[in-house]
Amino acid sequence: MSGSKCTRLSGALVKQVLDSVDCVLFDCDGVIWRGDQAVPGAPQVINLLKEKGKRVFFVTNNSTKTRKMYVDKMSTLGFKASEEEVFGTAYCSAMYLKTVCELEGKVYLIGSHAMREELEAVGIQQTGVGPDHVSGKPNDWANVPLDPAVKAVVVGFDEHFSYMKVNRAMQYLTQPGCLFVGTNRDTRLPLEGGKAVPGTGCLLQAVETAAQRQAQTVGKPNHFMFDCVASKFGVDPARCLMVGDRLDTDIMLGSNCGLKTLLTLTGVSTVADAEAHQKSGCAERQGMVPDYYVESIADLLPALQG
Numbered sequence: 641m642s643g644s645k646c647t648r649l650s651g652a653l654v655k656q657v658l659d660s661v662d663c664v665l666f667d668c669d670g671v672i673w674r675g676d677q678a679v680p681g682a683p684q685v686i687n688l689l690k691e692k693g694k695r696v697f698f699v700t701n702n703s704t705k706t707r708k709m710y711v712d713k714m715s716t717l718g719f720k721a722s723e724e725e726v727f728g729t730a731y732c733s734a735m736y737l738k739t740v741c742e743l744e745g746k747v748y749l750i751g752s753h754a755m756r757e758e759l760e761a762v763g764i765q766q767t768g769v770g771p772d773h774v775s776g777k778p779n780d781w782a783n784v785p786l787d788p789a790v791k792a793v794v795v796g797f798d799e800h801f802s803y804m805k806v807n808r809a810m811q812y813l814t815q816p817g818c819l820f821v822g823t824n825r826d827t828r829l830p831l832e833g834g835k836a837v838p839g840t841g842c843l844l845q846a847v848e849t850a851a852q853r854q855a856q857t858v859g860k861p862n863h864f865m866f867d868c869v870a871s872k873f874g875v876d877p878a879r880c881l882m883v884g885d886r887l888d889t890d891i892m893l894g895s896n897c898g899l900k901t902l903l904t905l906t907g908v909s910t911v912a913d914a915e916a917h918q919k920s921g922c923a924e925r926q927g928m929v930p931d932y933y934v935e936s937i938a939d940l941l942p943a944l945q946g
Contacts, residue, residue, distance in 0.1 A: 670907020681938025745791030824859030861892035
């Protein structure tokens, strides 16, 4: 095994690395698909890994889809996957509240219908999904009606994010004992053609600023995302490979959890980005340096087909 980091994964090294792991975790957008198109060769890679006896999991910071929605998309694009293999932040947030926080009460949710479904699937009721329009004056806003059963505020991606939602969240979070959870801190959502839109991190920071509190986040690079997989399937971190396109989320998650890491160049980050972190001399930035990189996960195909 190569001792240096940020090594191009090719030739005999591919088989060597794959033989050293039992479990492969993939990010989704920018790794196995881009938008609504599968990355060429990606379905074959996933399906062949499973045929070779590897456990395959999908870990994504996207909170707008349930596990079933992900499996439906994967099936359409030619990937063989089941709901239990998908770990999105909608599901992981519900699991965090249920298992770690042992929440007894409702959630004020700044988020999607998918998040509501995943919360309700574990028996947690919510309020807040959908538009919340401004009415009245500042004194009315400060005394906005609150549900006394709410014991946690959860912030995910919400296309209806608004001033009143920040205000309502702030009022809940001033109450003693109210929990504060965010799905992830990705500040931008990259789109095809080099475009981007604001991500959940922007919404979360707005609520944190208003509430003067820091949220506990469950998504990558927080180790809880991997803990969800490990606790359910008993996987050994030393025999896991994390594959992603973002250094600050995917590769950092792998580093935080002691996994081998592989950067694919079909998404956000570049080799130059990784090398800049490597040369920085900053200990925290070293966590964003992958062990290996490939142009695309299709580069794994020859080793799997051989």
